[in-house]
Amino acid sequence: MLVITTNTELNTFLKTIKKDNNLGLVPTMGALHSGHLSLVKKAIKENDHVIVSIFVNPTQFNNKEDLEKYPQTLDTDIKLLSMASDQIVVYVPSVSEVYKKEVTPKKYNFQGLDLVMEGEFRDDHFNGVGTIVEMLLNLIKPNNAYFGEKDFQQLQIIKKLTEIENIPVNIIGCPIVRESHGLAMSSRNERLPSQIRQEASIIYNTLKAAKEKFGTKSAKVITDWVTKVINDNPNFKIEYIEISDAQTLKPIKRKQKGKKYRAFIAVYTANVRLIDNIALN
Ligand code: AMP
DSSP states (O other): OEEEOSHHHHHHHHHTSOTTSOEEEEEEOSSOOHHHHHHHHHHHHHOSEEEEEEOOOGGGOSOHHHHHTOOOOHHHHHHHHHHHOTTOEEEOOOHHHHHSSOOOOOOOOOTTTTSSTHHHHSTTHHHHHHHHHHHHHHHHOOSEEEEEGGGHHHHHHHHHHHHHTTOOOEEEEEOOOBOTTSOBOOGGGGGSOHHHHHHTHHHHHHHHHHHHHHTTSOHHHHHHHHHHHHHTSTTOEEEEEEEEETTTOOBOSSOOTTOOEEEEEEEEETTEEEEEEEEOO
């Protein structure tokens, strides 16, 4: 399996790709798990060539400790990818290869998609995400790029990014992969003590119950209920629970026919911040 670290090597590889071949890109920050691998497997099915990038992007971390503690498991990642296919190309650039001089994000206008939820609680997070994804898309020029619904807000923002920056690529959303007890897989789960990791199924269980209530109860009643259930467990503290239009990400006012809604949640436990979401209709 080809592992490359510089843009020069990357360009050399890109030149070997035939014009009519499809190229798929899966951007990641490494510490790979089955959630990432589901994106990789879909990309392998749908493309002649697949590049997986592994880069812990400093400009999307608003919390220094979160960046410092972010798990880095490159050797295991490479093994996992080579088990999926030895044809995958892994692009692992350094911070200086990506940012050259200044490690700062570009400023975007994501037309409000970035002002709620993750954007509200994580300053500049989506400017950082936009900066790295735009750079990867422009450098690699994939036909298809794969992103998980685990980060549903990010997925919507990347679709917007390609629209406002005119980047010709299909952005493909992939369903959330969960641990057996329901917790959405995340590289950050590795930082949870095992008992908390089990108990964290409370997040998905509460979201599933919220979905059941969505047919008959108001958004306010549901979000109050979710907040109480999570906060009643002393190991968990809710940061936000929102029920929003899945397209605009604006908080729901009144349910409207034909619109899709989702519940979004962020929870702190054992000094780790976890996010999840669920389609409500
Ligand atoms: P990350 O390495 O956390 O930046 O994630 C890289 C990509 O994998 C993003 O598009 C994520 O949304 C996606 N991803 C992470 N966890 C999951 C999961 N549990 N299920 C599906 N996709 C995921």
